[in-house]
Amino acid sequence: MGPSKRREIRSPSTSLVTEDHIYGREEVRGAVLQLLVSEKHSDASNKVPNVIPIVGMGGIGKTTLAQLVYNDKKVENFFSLKAWACVSEDFDVTVVTKTILQSLTPENCDGKDLNWLQEKLKEKLRGKRFLVILDDVWNKNYHDWTLLRAPFEVGAPRSSIIVTTRDQKVSSLMRNKEVDPFQLEELSDEACLPIFTRHALDARDFSAHPYLKDIGEEIVSRCKGLPLAVKTIGGVLRSKHEDRNEWEKVLKNKIWDISVEESGIPSSLMVSYDNLPSHLKRCFAYCSILPKDYEFEEKEVVLLWMAEGLIHHPEEEMEDLGFEYFHDLLSRSFFQKSRINESKFVMHDLINDLAQSVAGDTCYRMEDRIGSSQDEDIPIKPRHSSYLGSEYDVTKKFEVFSKFTSSLRTFLPLMLPYPGCCYLARHVPFELVPTLRCLRALSFNGYRITELPNSIGDLKHLRYLNLSHTRIRLLPESVASLYNLQTLLLKYCFHLKKLPSMLCNLVNLLCLNIECADSLEGMPMQIGKLTCLQTLSNLVLGKDSSCSGIKELGPLKHLRETLCISRLENVIESKDAKDAKLIEKTKIDVLSLEWSRDIDESKDTTSELEVLNGLRPHNALTKLVIINYGGTKFPNWLTSPSFPHMVSLRLENCYNCTSLPPLGQYLPSLKNLWIKGMANVKSVGSEFCGGNLETLHFHDMEEWENWSPCEEFPNLHQLSLRKCPKLLGKLPNNLPLLNEVEIIDCAQLVVSLSCFPDKCKFNIKNCRGLCMEGVVFGSKVTFKSIFFYRSLSPISDEGLDMEGLERLTINSCEELKTLWSDKVGSLPHHLPCLHNLNIYSCPKLVSLVAEEVDQESLQLRITSIDIKDCIALESLPKVLMYNNMCLGYICIRNCDSLTHFARSHLPPTLKELYIGDCRSMRKLVEDDDNDTNNNSTTASSSGIKSLLLEDLSVQYCPSLESLTSSGELPATLQRLFIMDCPKLESVAKSFHHNSFLTNITIHSCENLQFLNGIHNLTSLRDLKIIDCPSILSFPKEGFPTNLTTLKISNLKITEALFDWGLDNLTYLNQLEIGGCQNLVSFPEITLPASLTSLYISKFSNLECLSSEGLRKLTSLQTLHIYDCEKLTCFPEDGLPPSLLELHISSCQKLRSFLKNGLPPSLQQLEIRECPLLLEPCKKDQRGEWRRIADIPYVQISYKCE
Known part of the structure; x- marks a missing residue:
């Protein structure tokens, strides 16, 4: 497939930027910042949101510019909320909305529809000043843009959206007329030179390498002002060891003369590839199967390279060599680091095009999620293939793969929209995959499949098997006959109970990842025979004698990276722990030692201490986690200077320990410390913490009363105290680098904000009835939000300065009658920054403003009011309702004394x-009794309409x-x-x-x-x-x-239904009709051919569905039939071939589906409370089951849920 024919999709961008300087763009960067934060441009920002386009060709630096602006300190201080979304060409309003919402809130959004997502986003943005980056927008559909934009209109003034795009038409569609787009042109050679020298020589200029200056300048000139090309060619030359002859070879490469029009790829990138060593060329070409919107992990790619046999060296470990190859490509800018997820990487779209170009017909990438397009450029015998997964993948999508049975080595679904919640036709694992006998890499990652066929064991060449995020319960025993298998991934297989009993036969296995396979009952016997194993995420110790014990770890000498040993309560002999020989496993960086959560009062605490003593790790360990340990004290090896490199320690639910070890004395490199659930610890002393500590968390410390911290924490950045209800001690005073404080549910703790340094953000909840969120600026505290619970007394008691307050919540103040009055303890009259006011459960609140207060004196600019469960509230004040031009x-909700919402208007x-x-509310708008105008209704009408x-x-x-x-x-x-x-x-x-x-x-x-x-x-x-x-x-x-x-x-x-005029609704997509009692057949009338969804319910006399009426619905995708008790069968001529979803409920007499089966397009079938269909549809029955077995999602139950 030639690159000129492929759509160009931007690799997924992120909000963080690794460049500390943007060459040649200083002026435009300053202009964008001015437009965002300067008061001079406030007139251009009256619209909410203000939309600022950045336009330019691919690789020109649009995303880098947006990243630098996004992370600028001025922007950080100016906006309350920030979010970043990579949009790309495959535009989906739901996906983009979900991305933005998830960057603002930890709430789980999987499976939620667009309406839910937009409502939640509106809640989050309402009344707040925000900045959103929409990177790489291609969509020109105005309806999509207005739909996406809708939630943003509730934000505070000066809220902004920055849009990056290659297309001027997109810019014109999305921008505000008051704001001109920023057009990025190619950089000058002068601006490109510092980029080149930085990547080629790790220098600012050629002053230390004058003999390379003339060649370097000519190479830069040939890059034609494209920053990406300059970076990539610079990265390639970096490996040439500053050899002028090598640089001249690059300059004289004939590929420079090939035009973009001929190859679809900038010649500078082709030259960069041409100068790679052969082993890197092969690895890079394989990466052409990675979609352009895909973020990948280093190890993920290396394991696939290993499976394909791209890594060979007799003296080095394959995985180590693979990491070396990966970093070589990274240093040459063929890969880029993801800035939002430190463990992931991306390829720029132009680099991805280059990979596809050089891979040629060896790789096939299905980029159509539903597999409906007929691509004429499908190669005849591709070796490697990936496809974009969808929520429901049907058999038809995979027809093309039946042509690849003699060649295909890689079968890889990627970018599933809801990992773990996607459905796959049974045909694929049970019938298609067993025919792909050459497979070396196979993945079903993310599908809700529950089983695999025994024939999986016939794939004798298989080296990589990924079943992560599936619902597999048991693996076939035949998996143990895959003797070439190197990688077995079972991450997040929550339902997996057992591994094949003869797993020990997989003597070539290098990686076994069972992270979060929490139902696993134990490891099969003789796991110690897997002596090549390098990655073992978790050793699960079972109760059964058929499970491997802890001493099976002993022979596994090559284990590295992360190891978790769980269910340590099943260690019978404490000496077995020593036989695990953890102290000899020098490549393990992270160790987690876990007992089960159930607390057994009869536990032998001495035995648990002996087990933990025997599990002493090597002194190169960098992170240690101990969870649910039942001993009364910690082992000697943790209280001795044995771990000079340990930077992170987590102690959780060690409920019998009464004191913490003196970590400050023995762990000099410790930076991150997490203490949780230490139920018997009452006091923490100064010997506990070290001077290098950067993050400190104390959570769920029920009995903790006293903290005598050391004088200072010179490097502490983050402090979190949660659920420490008895804590009375003072916080440390000297915290010069602290930038984030969280203190929640520490009811007895008095927090002095004076101990927090400049620019420190704080979030304090339920500490002596007060909740606050804000930031310290010098000696002044600016509150972003305050939550008063039960009383407003902290206003006077704490002397709170609320002038900068943005969000105020008052909850359960049972004696509160008014908010603003002339009495002590009332809210200040001057709250110019207050945008959000929330009042909940104040049963005696009659009015927000007392009668004696001159409402004109209140300076309020509230944009949002939420009042709930204030049953005495009679009215809202004029200062908020009519004099406020921001509301x-x-x-x-639940304000029973309100008889109307507003007067007159x-x-x-x-x-x-x-x-x-x-x-009690009779009208929303009540006529004003004081209005002397006889035509008050007319006046009110005029006001309402305006x-x-x-x-x-x-x-x-x-x-x-x-x-x-x-x-x-x-x-x-x-x-x-x-x-x-x-x-x-x-x-x-x-x-x-x-x-x-x-x-x-x-x-x-x-x-x-x-x-x-x-x-x-x-x-x-x-x-x-x-x-x-x-x-x-x-x-x-x-x-x-x-x-x-x-x-x-x-x-x-x-x-009659015939007289409703439904045939005139030519734009109708969704139709739902319920309660038509007289219809015997449906639809007898002509329904609009535009219908995509049809829902009929409670047609009590309906006996049959009309073949003719349904056949005309050529666009129908979803059909719901509910509570049609006389319906017995489906039409003989079948359902529309476009149908994707069929939902049937409470149809008591429905006996069977169609003789010819259901439409092959069907993705979902739900049957509820249809008793005559229940038995024939049972799995493995010859009847109806054969007709539905290949539907990706089938749900059958007798009772409606």
């Missing part, structure tokens, strides 16, 4: 309003009769959600002025009768009406014709 978001800048569980409100949600308000007195909705309204408002009779008199409305959901409003004028909503895309029994008919004008989603369920509509 954009209000959420009020809503806050003028309000964009989002959410009301829920306000039982608002900026975009989102309105009202739920569980049983007294609500109308939304507004005028019957009008704001003209800017985009989304309307109303649920469980039984007295509401009308949403609006008409929708004439609501041309922006895109989504309407009305649910469980018993008295709602009319939706007049709904056909006028030309922008409406999503309409859902559910459980509204008083709606008996639809407007005669019909539904808006631009609808893409329509859900009508449980209404008492008297009109």
Whole structure:
């Protein structure tokens, strides 16, 4: 496949940058920074968010510029939140949104839909000033961009998004008109020279190498101003040992004369490859199977090189030599370090194109996730192949691999969207893979497969088998006959219980990784025979006599890197621990010694000490972890000066120990110390810590009372104290380098902020009823957030300076009646930086501002208010509702005394309003009793229509009769959600002025009768009406014709389905209809051919599905059938061939599927509470099981869950 025909996708970028200088871009970097943080440019940043494009060709330095700006100290101090997302050509709003959200919160986002992700992102960004980098954007679809952008609009003013792209059209689409894009041109030769000398000579210029200057300048000139090319050719010349003759050979290489148009690759990169030694050329070409958006680990690539036989040397370990090869390519810039994950690497897109070009037909990379494209350039006999996995991979995707049975050596799924939660057709492991008899490397990493066929043992050439992140329970015994196997990866196989009993036969095994295979009951017998083993992530000690004991470690002399020994309680003879000979294993860097968590009071604590004494490691150890140790004291080897290189120590749940060892005396290099769950430790003294300590964590110390720390921690950067409820001692005073403090759930601890140095960030929660988050600037403390729990007394008691406060939360202050008053202990009247106000569970709070306070004197710029469980609250003050020109978001829940939300009109800048569980609320907007204008309704109507409100949600308000007195909705309204408002009779008199409305959901409003004028909503895309029994008919004008989603369920509509006019909805994608009692066959009417999803439920008389009606739905991908109790079978002519998902529930009489089987495209099949289908669909039955066995995801259960 020629490089000119391939799409170019940027290798995944990250937020961190390894360059400390950006050559030739100082001026543009300064301009971008000015636009971001300078007050001079605040007018250009009025829009939220402000979008700043950086445009230029591939390899020109766009990402490097964005990284340097992102990590600039001014930016760090200016923005509350920062996030980075590599977008690339395979644009997916859900994936990008998830990436951004996960960089801001630790919350697990796997499997969540776009709506959930965007709501969570809005919560995180609301009212905060943020910077987001969207790197390498290719998408030109305006709808995708507006959809992605939506959550960012809730941020504080001056929030920004930087977009890097190669395409001016993308820049024009995304940017604000007020901001011109920054166009990066090729660098001058003068600017390129320092890049070249840095990579070629590790110098700033040629002053120490004048004899190379003329050649170097000419080589730089040939790179045509492309920084990536300059770096790469410089890296190659670095290995030429400053030999002028070698440099001249590079300069005179004829490849320089090949144009980009001919090869698709810059000639400078081709020259760099041409000058690699042959062994590196082979290794680099193999990397062409790595997709362009793939971050890879060093060892991952080296193990694959080993499997292919690319590493040979009679005197060196293969793995060591592989690491050497890898670092050679890294030093030449063929690989780049990932800056967000220190253990991973990437290839730039141009370098990836180069790899594909030189690999030619030996490698095949399937970049179409669904395998639907017909690529004319598929090689005839490729040796190595990778493909982009999808959530559901069906048989059809793999048809091309059946042509490779005599040649294929590598079968590698990569970049699965949800590792561990993706599904694979049974056909692939059970039928396809056994035919690939030449395989050397095989992976099912990330698929939820539960078993492998015995025929896996017939792949006699196999050297690499990766089953990580699968649901494998047992490996076939035949795996033990794969005598050439070097690598067996079983990471995160949580369900794996047992390894093959004859695993000891794999005498060539070098790597066995069972990290986090927590269900494993033990290791098979004679594991000590695997004498070539270098990597053993975990030795699991089983109870059974058929399991290997700890002394089987003795013969494994080559173990290296990380070793965990778990379930040490199963060591019967303490002398066996010494026979493990850990002290002789000099290449082990990290050692973890673990007992099980269950505390057995009858444990022999002396025996556990003897076991731990026998497990003394070599003194070159750098990290030690001891977990759930039951002895009363630590071994002698930990309290002696035996580990001069140890930098990290973790002691966790050593519950019988009453004191900590004097680590400061014996571990001089210790930098990271983690102490957790030491339940019997009451005191910690000064002998405990050393002067080189950089991070210190104390967690779950239930009885700890006194801390007498040493005078100073000169190198401490991070301090964390969590759940130390009895701790009374003082914190250290001299912490000059401290930059992050976390103190949580230390109820007795008094924290003095004065001991924290300049620019130290702190997060303090539940310490004497106070929670604070902020940063120290010189002698001043700036609070980012404060959380008051039960009382506001810390305001006066602690003398808090709250002027810079951005986020305020008040929770469970039971006696609080008002926030702002003239009394001592009230909130300050001057809070100019306060953006977010949250008030929860204050049952006596009547008003936020006391009557005696002059509201004009309050200086507030609040953008977001959230009030919940304040049952006495009667109204919101004018200073927040009407005089505040910043308020954009209000959420009020369970405030039973509120009869209305606002008087006369809503806050003028309000964009989002959410009301829920306000039982006394009759109207959202109440007429002002003091309004003397006789036409108050008209005035109110005019005011309503001129608002900026975009989102309105009202739920569980049983007294609500109308939304507004005028019957009008704001003209800017985009989304309307109303649920469980039984007295509401009308949403609006008409929708004439609501041309922006895109989504309407009305649910469980018993008295709602009319939706007049709904056909006028030309922008409406999503309409859902559910459980509204008083709606008996639809407007005669019909539904808006631009609808893409329509859900009508449980209404008492008297009109026949034929009269609904559904055939006119030519843009409709999703249709859900429920409760049609009279239909015997469906669909008898013509449904829109554009439908991709169809959901029918509670069709109580439905007997059959219409073949003709379904056959016309050529785009249908998802079909749900629920509670159709008389349905007996599917149509004889089959379901649409486009179908991907079929969900059937509560169809009691449904007996069978189609005679010809289900569509081969089907990815998901769910059957619930269909008893007549249950038995035929059981696994290994000859009936229906044969028709569904190859569907990647099948879920069958009798009861609905």
